[in-house]
Amino acid sequence: MRALTWHGRHDVRVDSVPDPEIVNPRDAILKVTSTAICGSDLHLYDGYIPTLRAGDVLGHEFMGEVVEVGRSVRKLAIGDRVVVPFPIACGACAACKAQSYSLCENSNPNAWMAEKFMGHSPAGVFGYSHMLGGFAGGQAEYARVPFADVGPLKIPNGLDDDKVLFLSDIFPTGYMAADFCDIQPGDTIAIWGCGPVGQFSIRSAFLLGAERVIAIDAVPERLKMAEQGGAETINYEKQNVYEALMEMTGGRGPDACIDDVGMEAHAPGLIFAYDRVKQAMMLETDRPHALREAIMCCRNGGVISVIGVYGGFIDKFPMGSVMNRSLTIKTGQAHVQRYMRPLLQMIENGEIDPSFVVTHRMSLDDAPHAYDIFKNKQDNCIKVVLKPDWDGNEGAGAKDDSYTVVH
Ligand SMILES: [Zn+2]
Ligand SMILES: [Zn+2]
Numbered sequence: 001m002r003a004l005t006w007h008g009r010h011d012v013r014v015d016s017v018p019d020p021e022i023v024n025p026r027d028a029i030l031k032v033t034s035t036a037i038c039g040s041d042l043h044l045y046d047g048y049i050p051t052l053r054a055g056d057v058l059g060h061e062f063m064g065e066v067v068e069v070g071r072s073v074r075k076l077a078i079g080d081r082v083v084v085p086f087p088i089a090c091g092a093c094a095a096c097k098a099q100s101y102s103l104c105e106n107s108n109p110n111a112w113m114a115e116k117f118m119g120h121s122p123a124g125v126f127g128y129s130h131m132l133g134g135f136a137g138g139q140a141e142y143a144r145v146p147f148a149d150v151g152p153l154k155i156p157n158g159l160d161d162d163k164v165l166f167l168s169d170i171f172p173t174g175y176m177a178a179d180f181c182d183i184q185p186g187d188t189i190a191i192w193g194c195g196p197v198g199q200f201s202i203r204s205a206f207l208l209g210a211e212r213v214i215a216i217d218a219v220p221e222r223l224k225m226a227e228q229g230g231a232e233t234i235n236y237e238k239q240n241v242y243e244a245l246m247e248m249t250g251g252r253g254p255d256a257c258i259d260d261v262g263m264e265a266h267a268p269g270l271i272f273a274y275d276r277v278k279q280a281m282m283l284e285t286d287r288p289h290a291l292r293e294a295i296m297c298c299r300n301g302g303v304i305s306v307i308g309v310y311g312g313f314i315d316k317f318p319m320g321s322v323m324n325r326s327l328t329i330k331t332g333q334a335h336v337q338r339y340m341r342p343l344l345q346m347i348e349n350g351e352i353d354p355s356f357v358v359t360h361r362m363s364l365d366d367a368p369h370a371y372d373i374f375k376n377k378q379d380n381c382i383k384v385v386l387k388p389d390w391d392g393n394e395g396a397g398a399k400d401d402s403y404t405v406v407h
Pocket of ligand 1: 040060061086
């Protein structure tokens with residue numbers, strides 16, 4: 001089959017690789033119909049996540065049709081259309097029973113590698129390094145899905161792939177970030193990062209009852225999409241974020257601050273250079289500018305919700321501000337399986353149509369180009385969906401000239 005494979009920093013290729021096979025009786029094999037490139041794939045693309053190997057198949061946001069099931073699979077049948085959550089979860093361990101699926105204790109066969117970096121291992125994740133299980137990803141024509149009765153969500157006929165694909169990651173991830181904020185009527189939520197997850201956090205904060213959402217980024221098309229979602233915006237290249245937020249909140253600060261940026265933050269001025277240099281010298285692995293700023297801006301007693309991905313160690317962390325001002329930090333990889341059904345219900349009810357975030361639809365064969373324009377924010381690229389069967393003639397671009405179709 002054809003699949004997107006990693007070969008080194010900024011080097012991904014579509015190669016022919018062996019088809020996946022059932023290796024465990026609880027596996028299913030999917031024919032992938034849609035798969036997306038995630039902001040967290042860029043951390044792999046940029047070479048910041050250890051334990052990737054040349055030839056690894058990337059991709060953890062995918063859906064498709066079941067074409068084969070292991071003999072112990074009960075809930076799925078050949079022909080079912082399913083969306084697959086990115087954390088792999090067994091459904092039976094203590095973490096899964098507590099609905100903390102991204103902490104599944106049974107799904108990472110390489111837990112010992114993660115233990116070296118993090119003390120304990122989180123769940124295995126598709127297409128996200130050997131430290132997280134070495135599972136082949138879904139940016140491919142076919143994918144093997146372990147614990148097939150636990151994760152994959154069956155999709156009723158009639159809902160387009162583009163409306164449900166993001167139940168695999170970015171919608172539940174953005175939603176969980178807002179859910180962490182314990183939003184009360186009248187609350188103002190500030191969100192760092194208006195990439196795809198940030199866009200879903202904006203809309204989720206409103207769905208959960210926020211009165212105001214203030215979104216921070218510097219990319220014009222992302223800020224525009226944030227405003228379309230009802231957010232007020234701050235362009236950090238044009239305004240001092242702290243001063244702007246204090247002015248907008250009567251000097252009090254936002255009730256909760258969401259970090260939807262993670263380890264590769266950009267920032268104006270010296271602090272960015274400081275983090276870049278320390279990261280390049282391996283003195284810190286991550287650039288936590290957004291997190292530092294979120295902490296300093298949050299009101300006393302507020303919540304810091306961290307859903308942007310961090311890989312290792314950070315520097316100049318303002319613990320004094322966290323402790324003295326009674327801030328609560330909540331974080332984690334999304335427990336996607338916990339949110340998929342209620343969020344599908346919202347899509348079916350018409351409360352949200354997640355396809356708003358798609359700016360590009362392309363063939364899987366164009367994936368290297370897609371990584372390039374997504375990474376470099378060219379061509380107004382916010383979110384790319386790859387279709388292994390795409391012939392470029394489905395006319396999706398004709399429906400709405402706010403996005404572009406690249407062949
Ligand atoms: Zn993702
Ligand atoms: Zn488990």
